[in-house]
Amino acid sequence: MNTCRIQMQCLSAVVFILLKAMMKFYTLILLCCLFNFTQQLNQQDRCVCELTNKEKAFPHETLNSVNENAAKCSHTVSPQKALELESQLLGLKLRLPQLLKDVSILEKEDDGKLYGVVSLQVIENELVEIKNMVDRLNRTTQGFQHLTTDSGRQLMHLKEELQELELYDSLQVEKSRKANLRLKRDLEICRNDAQPTPHPDSVQTSDVCPHGKFVNITGPKFYSKGESTVNHKYGGWGRDPKPELGKENWYWRVILNVNNIYANHITFYSSLSSLTVGIKLPGNFDISPSNPTTNTIQGPNVVLYGDALFYNCYNSDRLCRFNVTSKTVSTLQLPKGTRYNSKGNFCHFSECYLYTDFDLATDESGVWLIYSTVHDFGNLVLAKVEEGDPPTVNQTWYTSVYKETVTNTFMACGILYATRFVNDTMEEIFYSFDTSTGEEKFKLGIFFRKMCPDINFLNYSPRDQMLHVYCDGYMVSYDFLFE
Known part of the structure; x- marks a missing residue:
């Protein structure tokens, strides 16, 4: 009995071992099959995506060629x-x-x-x-x-x-940009038509100049002596930047006497043609008697703004304002130490322009006064003249350029520009002072051709963006180019 029991146990053990070995064998077979299936799936049934761009490649070379040709065209013309x-x-x-x-x-x-x-x-x-x-x-x-x-x-x-390049603008970005620019332009035109442009009351600076940055002067565009003789070499002329109704086309002219010291009246002309041939309509407006008085014009640097003539009062350190309509004169006393009576003139090399102590200038914002004082070592002093009767000074700026090294000055968009003598046929705009930032530049290097050796009067006209010059009895104008 014991022997049979032992044999049965042995047989059971053998059967168990065989079953266990068979289970491992089948498990191994299943793993091998799964591995082979996986290998076959990765090699034969994997997903591959191909990207095909139906759009043409952008022609960068054509774009570069357009840019180069445009640059050459701008340089040539x-x-x-x-x-x-x-x-x-x-x-x-x-x-x-x-x-x-x-x-x-x-x-x-x-x-x-x-x-x-x-x-x-x-x-x-x-x-x-x-x-x-x-x-x-x-x-x-x-x-x-x-x-x-x-x-x-x-x-x-x-x-x-x-x-051809615009065809590549598939997203219509460039087309939309042009449409927005046209809409903006039309809106601006509509706004300007609805509201007349007011005359600015505050200083126009270079940042808000309506024309852009000043870059050059070309011309001359106009050159005439009018009806005067060469003996009257000093004077001034131009247009009113803020004319009264009906005087939009008028031109004015002031001619100093034969001694080139003073003038008694201002002459108006109804058009540039009338000025050229000397037709004095509406004619002369007397400011003072023939003999010099305190209200007499002294020096050539005068300007007309808002139907009022601004000038250096005769034999005085005061600024005069002559109202053309009422024919009245009001004055502004300048600070103590202001140079006058030909003690702070514009000069070059070996000659000074007599009685040019005061220089009046106009721009988009109004009237400016340029002078010098003994307290500032003779350097240019710039003051903003405010409209009113009498006139007043709102703000003053002090520069570091010596006035007697300058031949003339003018203003444009709140920036002071100074010129110097190069030779008898060439003048250079070499200096600028920005009233909005206080920045000074001494090497502008803007040259323009002169019709006379000496420039006695120089002023920018914001009405037509012209530079008006008076030299040796001749009236000259240049185009003022903005960026």
Whole structure:
């Protein structure tokens, strides 16, 4: 019995061991099958995504080419090109009247002998010079015609390339931007039509200049002596930046006496043409008697603003304001130590411009006074003159540029500019003072061509963005270019 029990236990143990071994064997087989299935799935049934861009690649090279061609076009077509043609036309315009004058003299005084021969030789030389000027003008004109044709062709090509580039604006960003710009422009026009532009009461600074940044001067655009003689070399002229109704087209002119010290009246002209030919309508407005009085104009630096003439009172350190309508004069006493009576003039190298102690200027914000004092070492002092009767000074700025190293000054958008003498045919705007920031710049390097060696009067007109100059009896104007 015991032997049979032992045999049964042994058999059970063997069966258990066999069952356990078979279970491990099947488990191993299942794992192998699962592993093979997984391998087959990763190799044969995995998901692969391919991205296909149906849009054309953006032509960056074309864009770079457009930018380069636009830059070349801007460099080729510049204001200097127009200035070159304008200067040649002006030179020819000046030589032709001189030739006509010489011919008239010859016709009157020809004695049929040596005088006529010499005069004919002079006229022949003048004709040769004029012919050379005409030839240069023709060459310049032909060059400009080719430049215009080439530039027009290039602009059309640039336009086509830009239109092609706009096709890549699939999100309509550029189209929406242009639509917004047009809408903004139309809104601004509508607003300006609904509300007339008021005259500014506060100082316009460079940050809020309605025209942008001042960059250059071109011209001259206008050049005339009017009806005056060369003996009256000092004076001033221009337009009222804030005219009364009906006087929008008027021009004014002040001419000092033959001693170039004082003037007694201001003359008005109904238009620029009237000023050119000397038609005095509405005519002279007397300020003081012929003999100088305390209300007499002293020096050439005068300005007209709001139907009132501002100037240096005769033999005094006071500012005068002459009301054109009421013909009354009010004055403003300047600080003690202010230089006057030709003790603080504009100068260059070896010459000073007499009785230029005070310089009046206009810009978008009103009237400015530039002078010097003994307390500030003769440096330029700038004051904002406020409208009123009598006038007052609102604010004063002190600069570090010596007044006698300056030939003239003017204001534009709250910035003071100073000029200096280069030579008889060239003047430089070398200095600026920004009233909004107090920043001074001494190396502006803006040059413009002069029609006379000495500039006796210089003022910016915010009404037409012109620079008005008076020199040796001539009235000259230049275009004021903003960025």
